[in-house]
Structures are given as C-alpha cells and as structure tokens.
Amino acid sequence: MNAEVPALRLEGIVKTFPGVRALDGVSFSVMPGEVHALMGENGAGKSTLMKVLGGIHQPDEGKIIVSEQPVVMRSPLEAKAKGIVFIHQELSLAEELTVAENIYLGELPKKRFGLVDWATLEDRTNTILARLKVGFDATARVGDLSIANQQMVEIARALTVDAKAVIFDEPTASLTDAEKVVLFEVISSLQEQGVGIIYISHRMEEIFKITDRISVLRDGSYRGTLNTAETTEEEVTQLMIGRSLDLSRNASHHELGDVALEVRNLSCGKLFKDISFEVRAGEVVGFYGLVGAGRTEIAETLFGLRDPSAGTIHLGGEEVRIHSPADAIARGISLVPEDRKGQGLILGMNCRDNMTLPQVGDLTAGPFVAEGAEVSIFDQYRDRLDIRTPGWKQLVGNLSGGNQQKIVIGKWLSMHPSVLIVDEPTRGIDVGSKSEIHNLIRELAAQGYAVIVISSEMPEVLHVSDRIIAMYSGRITRTFTSEEVTEDKLIQAISGIGGTDKAA
CATH class of the missing domain: 3.40.50.300 (P-loop containing nucleotide triphosphate hydrolases)
Known part of the structure; x- marks a missing residue:
C-alpha cells in the first residue's frame, strides 16, 4: 500500500x-x-x-x-x-x-x-x-x-x-x-x-x-x-x-478540623491487611497503588459493601459498626464508585431521579413522592456543582462524562455526609472536565468535608491530595505529605520497595 x-x-x-x-x-x-x-x-x-x-x-x-x-x-x-x-x-x-x-x-x-x-x-x-x-x-x-x-x-x-x-x-x-x-x-x-x-x-x-x-x-x-x-x-x-489549565499541585490553604475518620488495623481476608489511617475534616487524602493493591476494597469496606475480618472504624472519635451501605449513609459516609455508569447511575432515568434516589423514601407526600422537593434538591446541586443540562428531565445517559460524574457527586452530597469517598473521580473524563472535578474536590475540602480520593493516575493524586497513602499488595507502604512526595518516591512505594509503613 x-x-x-x-x-x-x-x-x-x-x-x-x-x-x-x-x-x-x-x-x-x-x-x-x-x-x-x-x-x-x-x-x-x-x-x-x-x-x-x-x-x-x-x-x-x-x-x-x-x-x-x-x-x-x-x-x-x-x-x-x-x-x-x-x-x-x-x-x-x-x-x-x-x-x-x-x-x-x-x-x-x-x-x-x-x-x-x-x-x-x-x-x-x-x-x-x-x-x-x-x-x-x-x-x-x-x-x-x-x-x-x-x-x-x-x-x-x-x-x-x-x-x-x-x-x-x-x-x-x-x-x-x-x-x-x-x-x-x-x-x-x-x-x-x-x-x-x-x-x-x-x-x-x-x-x-x-x-x-x-x-x-x-x-x-x-x-x-x-x-x-x-x-x-x-x-x-x-x-x-480554548484555555490553559493550572496543572500545579494543590495544597490546603485552610485550617484542618478534627479527625473525622480513623481506621485502625483494618483487614478484609486476603484483600488487604492491617490498614491504619485517619482523615481530618477539610483534608483530601489520596490513595494510590497498582490495580489489585486493595484501594477500592477498603472503600467498599468503609461503605458497608464488605465485612472486615479485623480492625475498627471510628467516626468523630466513636467506634462504629458498618454492615451495609445504609449503615454507612446513616453515619455520614458516602461513596462515589469508580464505575459511575454501572454502579453510580441509572442511565435511562432523568437527572432529578438519579440525584434523589438514595433519599426517595424520605421525600414523600402521603403515598406519593414529593416532586417539588426532588426538583428543589436537583436545582440546588445543579447550581452548586455547575451541572450543565437543559433541565431535570434530561436523561442522565445523554450527559457528558463530566456532568454524569457531577450528578453522582451531587447525589451523595445531598445526603450531607461528613466523609466523602471518591473512587477514580475522572475516569473517562476529558481534560477540561477533569480540572472542574479536581477544583470541586478541593472546594468540598475547604467546606469541611473529609475527602478520600482513590486514583490510578499519578498526576491526579498529586494534584488534589494533602496527603497520599501508597499501597502495595493489600498493605500501606508509605504515607506522604504533599510537600515531601515526589513521583520517584511514589513509584517506589507502590512497587513494594522499602517495606511498609503501618503508622499511617
């Protein structure tokens, strides 16, 4: 040819x-x-x-x-x-x-x-x-x-x-x-x-x-x-x-609050072992590691999708037992899953119904759902998160990836959590929308949320995190502050070089 x-x-x-x-x-x-x-x-x-x-x-x-x-x-x-x-x-x-x-x-x-x-x-x-x-x-x-x-x-x-x-x-x-x-x-x-x-x-x-x-x-x-x-x-x-992006690292410019979440020696069978860390109000803690390191499984355990085999979870200084997502939601933990289309959204439903799905049982007027209350919640978070859609009747499946992700985030923010876990926040999202999601994560931390970000993208975890927890084969290997972390140190840590750091 x-x-x-x-x-x-x-x-x-x-x-x-x-x-x-x-x-x-x-x-x-x-x-x-x-x-x-x-x-x-x-x-x-x-x-x-x-x-x-x-x-x-x-x-x-x-x-x-x-x-x-x-x-x-x-x-x-x-x-x-x-x-x-x-x-x-x-x-x-x-x-x-x-x-x-x-x-x-x-x-x-x-x-x-x-x-x-x-x-x-x-x-x-x-x-x-x-x-x-x-x-x-x-x-x-x-x-x-x-x-x-x-x-x-x-x-x-x-x-x-x-x-x-x-x-x-x-x-x-x-x-x-x-x-x-x-x-x-x-x-x-x-x-x-x-x-x-x-x-x-x-x-x-x-x-x-x-x-x-x-x-x-x-x-x-x-x-x-x-x-x-x-x-x-x-x-x-x-x-x-059509514009330049600020791709520099972010760090908190606000005072951190009390410890919102503390995990002590948490284990889940062969998936992860002896995991200990804490997240303060106003802080973004990033989890970084190779596929299979156990990051998503930790998030699922905190959200009640898996039962731990050992260890404890503390919220606001109090030990809690979480056996289901309902338990997690009731105690102020929300999870934005990595598969937004398969786990976070119902693509054939409209934006309003997706946004209010976790609390639809509380939005009733007699035997019916209170449509006005649902629309009010949607309007609040559409404006707050700058979700671009013609209106609440738009099917979520017709939105861009970035706006779909904002719908999932808005859904869980409307539950007023104290701890927000975001797994792969920008997977399949274009670079402009990535920047918006990153800014949103930083803004949520500034508003007092304790945020955990799980990401497979090194630039992302470096950009949004105040601290980064590196994992290898189900264990924490190192914990870095944003000031001390480098790409080389992070790569070594997720490759299992240098042992583990249990005091995370």
Missing part, C-alpha cells in the same frame, strides 16, 4: 440532531501504519464522528473515503466489511456465548448443510488469542471473564478481518498495566501490517507514548492537527478547551 495514500479519509462531515449541530464540516485522515489520536472534551463530537465512520449514523453532508475509494457505511457490519473496525469503550459482548462465538459472531465458519465448523472456529480463535497473550482460550464463556479480559475479546475482533483502519475508543480504561503493554504491542503489530489506528483517549501519557499525530475537535468543529513529537500537553489542552 502506498504510504502517501490515506488508509481512511473523511471530508466535510456534517451531522445534525434536533437542535444540535454535532459535527460541522469535520475533515480527518489516518495514514497506513499511523497511530492518530482523536482528542476533545466530552461533547466535542468524537463519538458522533466515529459513529458516522462505523455506520451507526449517516452523515448529512460529506464523504468517507477508504483507500481512495468513496464508500457509504449503512451499518457496522458494512463498515467492518470495508475494513473499518470499531473497538468500543462500552463492551458489546454476549456474555452467555463463548469467546470464539463472540469474536466471529455473524461470521461463524460453516461445514456442509450449514452446520457450524466448531474445530475451525476454535483454531482460528486460539490463533488470535495467542497473539494477544491472554490467559483464556476459545471455549471460555465471556461472562466468566474479568472486565479486562472481556476488553481483550473486543480487541481480538479487530484481528479477524483485513482491517484498513481500527478505532480504539478508550481501550485501556479497564486494563491492568501488564495488559496495557500487550495492547500497545498489538497496536504496534497492526502498524507493521500497514493498518491505520485511530486512538481515542483522555490519558495524555498514552497519547504521547504511542501516537504519531493528534487531531482535536471542539464544539463539533475541527481545530487542528499536531505532530505528537513536536507538541506539548499544554498545547494540546489549550487546543481542546
């Missing part, structure tokens, strides 16, 4: 929905063997552009050109047949089917009389899985796999066709560090085969590690393309949001 001819080119793509011009004459191209990042805030038009390319939406104007041939994509299957493979952020797998059946769904090899050729199906699948270096085979039931391994099944689909271009939409959101390495190796292999890669991610470190060029959308319009090796994170950010 001529490297000068784009593997894929879009020209002047326009897409309008009722009241919204989602794409306004967008042009974009990816060369054979190139990894081309597509970036922009949530709502910038990235997903709409990719759905046009993937045959889910039809453009109102513009052209799609594959290997210099104009094409029309009427469905995802037609797009795939033309060499365009879309690996979605949201998994689209049939959990009751095997890995092989999912990978070749709609294209199962057949024998005579239309019978499925199971031996060929499994051989083909296992050949692909070997390239991905996964720990399961063709016969595994997809529903029995972890989310990370299900993501690898999605990626395996891309290897079944003669792909011209593969679109990766936030592919590392559910992957461990080891699985990310394998993914990047797969992407490199596709490059060597001359496949063009469109890479959508909010993670700047990934963008600068594996991409060749970066194109930016803002408000449905194309804003420019940069060579990755010749640009900076600040330049990309400014192109995305």
Whole structure:
C-alpha cells in the first residue's frame, strides 16, 4: 500500500440532531501504519464522528473515503466489511456465548448443510488469542471473564478481518498495566501490517507514548492537527478547551478540623491487611497503588459493601459498626464508585431521579413522592456543582462524562455526609472536565468535608491530595505529605520497595 495514500479519509462531515449541530464540516485522515489520536472534551463530537465512520449514523453532508475509494457505511457490519473496525469503550459482548462465538459472531465458519465448523472456529480463535497473550482460550464463556479480559475479546475482533483502519475508543480504561503493554504491542503489530489506528483517549501519557499525530475537535468543529513529537500537553489542552489549565499541585490553604475518620488495623481476608489511617475534616487524602493493591476494597469496606475480618472504624472519635451501605449513609459516609455508569447511575432515568434516589423514601407526600422537593434538591446541586443540562428531565445517559460524574457527586452530597469517598473521580473524563472535578474536590475540602480520593493516575493524586497513602499488595507502604512526595518516591512505594509503613 502506498504510504502517501490515506488508509481512511473523511471530508466535510456534517451531522445534525434536533437542535444540535454535532459535527460541522469535520475533515480527518489516518495514514497506513499511523497511530492518530482523536482528542476533545466530552461533547466535542468524537463519538458522533466515529459513529458516522462505523455506520451507526449517516452523515448529512460529506464523504468517507477508504483507500481512495468513496464508500457509504449503512451499518457496522458494512463498515467492518470495508475494513473499518470499531473497538468500543462500552463492551458489546454476549456474555452467555463463548469467546470464539463472540469474536466471529455473524461470521461463524460453516461445514456442509450449514452446520457450524466448531474445530475451525476454535483454531482460528486460539490463533488470535495467542497473539494477544491472554490467559483464556476459545471455549471460555465471556461472562466468566474479568472486565479486562472481556476488553481483550473486543480487541481480538479487530484481528479477524483485513482491517484498513481500527478505532480504539478508550481501550485501556479497564486494563491492568501488564495488559496495557500487550495492547500497545498489538497496536504496534497492526502498524507493521500497514493498518491505520485511530486512538481515542483522555490519558495524555498514552497519547504521547504511542501516537504519531493528534487531531482535536471542539464544539463539533475541527481545530487542528499536531505532530505528537513536536507538541506539548499544554498545547494540546489549550487546543481542546480554548484555555490553559493550572496543572500545579494543590495544597490546603485552610485550617484542618478534627479527625473525622480513623481506621485502625483494618483487614478484609486476603484483600488487604492491617490498614491504619485517619482523615481530618477539610483534608483530601489520596490513595494510590497498582490495580489489585486493595484501594477500592477498603472503600467498599468503609461503605458497608464488605465485612472486615479485623480492625475498627471510628467516626468523630466513636467506634462504629458498618454492615451495609445504609449503615454507612446513616453515619455520614458516602461513596462515589469508580464505575459511575454501572454502579453510580441509572442511565435511562432523568437527572432529578438519579440525584434523589438514595433519599426517595424520605421525600414523600402521603403515598406519593414529593416532586417539588426532588426538583428543589436537583436545582440546588445543579447550581452548586455547575451541572450543565437543559433541565431535570434530561436523561442522565445523554450527559457528558463530566456532568454524569457531577450528578453522582451531587447525589451523595445531598445526603450531607461528613466523609466523602471518591473512587477514580475522572475516569473517562476529558481534560477540561477533569480540572472542574479536581477544583470541586478541593472546594468540598475547604467546606469541611473529609475527602478520600482513590486514583490510578499519578498526576491526579498529586494534584488534589494533602496527603497520599501508597499501597502495595493489600498493605500501606508509605504515607506522604504533599510537600515531601515526589513521583520517584511514589513509584517506589507502590512497587513494594522499602517495606511498609503501618503508622499511617
């Protein structure tokens, strides 16, 4: 293939929905063997552009050109047949089917009389899985796999066709560090085969590690393309949001209050052991560690989703027993979970009902829910958190990731907690909305909340925390103040170098 001819080119793509011009004459191209990042805030038009390319939406104007041939994509299957493979952020797998059946769904090899050729199906699948270096085979039931391994099944689909271009939409959101390495190796292999890669991610470190060029959308319009090796994170950010961000570390500029939460020698089976720490009113304590370090499990134990096997929890100096989320809420602990779509929201419900769901039993007028009280709560936190939505009737599933996260935070703030736990506060959120969430966390601390932030992103935990607790293999290894912590010290601590620090 001529490297000068784009593997894929879009020209002047326009897409309008009722009241919204989602794409306004967008042009974009990816060369054979190139990894081309597509970036922009949530709502910038990235997903709409990719759905046009993937045959889910039809453009109102513009052209799609594959290997210099104009094409029309009427469905995802037609797009795939033309060499365009879309690996979605949201998994689209049939959990009751095997890995092989999912990978070749709609294209199962057949024998005579239309019978499925199971031996060929499994051989083909296992050949692909070997390239991905996964720990399961063709016969595994997809529903029995972890989310990370299900993501690898999605990626395996891309290897079944003669792909011209593969679109990766936030592919590392559910992957461990080891699985990310394998993914990047797969992407490199596709490059060597001359496949063009469109890479959508909010993670700047990934963008600068594996991409060749970066194109930016803002408000449905194309804003420019940069060579990755010749640009900076600040330049990309400014192109995305039209302004610069303050990415410096934050530290408290207010007096801390009394100890709101104290944990002593808390253990939960093999998940974590001898965890001791405290959080004061007005303080942000960050938890940082590798996947499997036990951070989320600690949060779930504090919120009553898991029963501890040893240790004690103290709130306001008083030992408490927490056996359920209802116990935690009643005692002033709220948890914003890491999976906001699966655990924090009901996407088919409106904003008001999501916001007031935990307290709907208290908002009654006789046998009915008091709608006026619900709307009043929604309006209060919409204004307080700057949630951008036309009104309370908007379905939460139609909001951007940043505004969805604010709905979850508002839901728990409306319960008036003293301790707020936020697990992966900005996962899947664009850089502009990340900044807003970070500022919100700092503002909540300044208002007297005791805040725990669990994050897999080092810049984030460094930016928002007054103290950082590093974890490795279910134990606390070090506790750092914002003044003494460095990236090198933090990396050593989460790698288990230097033992543990029980007096956290």
